Amino acid sequence: MNIKISKRMSQPDFQGAFTADILKAAANPSLISFAGGLPNPVSFPVEEMEAATNKVLARDGVRALQYSGAQGYPPLIKRICERYKKIMDLDFSPKDIIITNGSQQALDMFSAVMIDPGDQIMVENPTYLCALQTFHLYYPEVLPIKLNEDGIDTDMLAETVKTQNPKFIYIIPNFQNPTGLTYSENVRQQMAEVLKGTDVLVLEDNPYGELRFSGEAGHSLHYFLGEQCVMLGTFSKIVSPGMRIGWIACKNREIFDKLLAYKTTMDLHTNIFCQMVLEQYLEDNDLDAHIERAKKIYGEKAEYMISCMEKYFPEGVTYTKPEGGMFIWVTLPEGIKAVDVQAEAIKEGVAVCAGDPFYENERGVRTMRINYSNSTNEAMDKGMKILGDVMKKMI
Ligand SMILES: Cc1ncc(COP(=O)(O)O)c(C=O)c1O
The missing domain is CATH 3.40.640.10 (Type I PLP-dependent aspartate aminotransferase-like (Major domain))
Known part of the structure; x- marks a missing residue:
């Protein structure tokens, strides 16, 4: 069979597979993953949604x-x-x-x-x-x-x-x-x-x-x-x-x-x-109160993640200090590619997201994205130590 996929989906730069890999890494329980952008499930209003679902079906099914x-x-x-x-x-x-x-x-x-x-x-x-x-x-x-x-x-x-x-x-x-x-x-x-x-x-x-x-x-x-x-x-x-x-x-x-x-x-x-x-x-429910709880969790997690980076990352590695949201952007020293750090880290059981696919025109970049919203403090501590060791080896 000679299948001809559309030009649209055959573009060499189409990075759909990259997103699938991030989601796969995030779902793999044997990895410590900082690769995705997942909200922390402790903030999910499961019982409230159950009550809302029952009400909707009873009232207006x-x-x-x-x-x-x-x-x-x-x-x-x-x-x-x-x-x-x-x-x-x-x-x-x-x-x-x-x-x-x-x-x-x-x-x-x-x-x-x-x-x-x-x-x-x-x-x-x-x-x-x-x-x-x-x-x-x-x-x-x-x-x-x-x-x-x-x-x-x-x-x-x-x-x-x-x-x-x-x-x-x-x-x-x-x-x-x-x-x-x-x-x-x-x-x-x-x-x-x-x-x-x-x-x-x-x-x-x-x-x-x-x-x-x-x-x-x-x-x-x-x-x-x-x-x-x-x-x-x-x-x-x-x-x-x-x-x-x-x-x-x-x-x-x-x-x-x-x-x-x-x-x-x-x-x-x-x-x-x-x-x-x-x-x-x-x-x-009170959405403002719900968001306040999520903000508290994320603020604490960002702070903890940064303290781990301070502790384990080698000199010359810099990172952003976010005022909100879910991500920290790490810049590696000259001469080290984020994709190489990503590849070594995954061998050690830690998933991070090299910056490359986020740029329109740059590959082999020194930047990478770290998500902190969905990890326990233990995972952050262990994961950042492993990542720091990988960086030290490469430097
Ligand atoms: C900047 C940005 N826009 C849009 C989306 C998509 O979000 P949604 O779940 O609403 O489709 C995301 C998800 O991570 C995002 O980071």
Whole structure:
């Protein structure tokens, strides 16, 4: 048989296998894994969800088991709008929101609606690898923009906007994946100044924004740019990733209508049963209190992880100190490749994530991502010692 896989899925740079490997490593009980981005299951509201499920089935079982509208469950959409106002001082109305199968689906919807082959788009370099993979399925020319300690490099952004013709920029301004970095308020304002009055859209992804355990929150780009900024959100990191409930918030009517049309074509609608259970959970429980508990856990874990790095990592290795979210970004000394450290560490039973697939254009890099949200203190201690020893051997 001569099977001809599509050009799209045969692209040499398509890194789908890498994500599968990360998820596999995270699920392998014989490994100590810092490779994934999994929320800590101690924060999962299992009993509350059981109660919410029973209530939904008893109250409205037929609706929960029937087909439903493409845009999503109206009471859940209303809650998302209320939360935008409360947490970020943003005004979205229910007609701006589409509930999606995780924000990952929203990334694909936005790409399908916006990217023609050869279109220029901008991304932070490095950025979320599954976003890069999704964009590449639509054959854009990806223009990587340098990411500094305090956020996107606004000089490079301004130069790129002036000399090229990008359609949008994809950003994760809070506790970025993979670096854990957060944009300063100054960078946010400068970025808005660069983009205001241009045709460049912002796609702002904010899965970790509510998981701040220190410092002050900055404004969303939507606050400065309004309709020019489309937002992605998710319940994955604050309630449950398994329920697969995210959303896209878009005020531009032309884009919104196309997003909804594409969503309908993809899967008709997001699982209505899960949407209703989640909404019931939000009705019966205090989400703020739940997030406070998760933040406390993650803040303690980040601190412990950093203390292990201080103890075990050799001189010359540097790392970010996150104010929230789930990741620390480690930079190795000159001459050592992260993929080599990753390969040696896995032989010793520790999984980490080399930085390579998070860059649009760089391989053999010295950076790697360490996740701290889902490990016990014992695992962090043991794992960082092993990792530190591997680094020392290589140096
Ligand atoms: C930056 C970023 N965007 C989107 C997602 C996808 O999240 P969801 O579970 O909502 O699909 C993730 C998941 O790790 C992420 O880190």
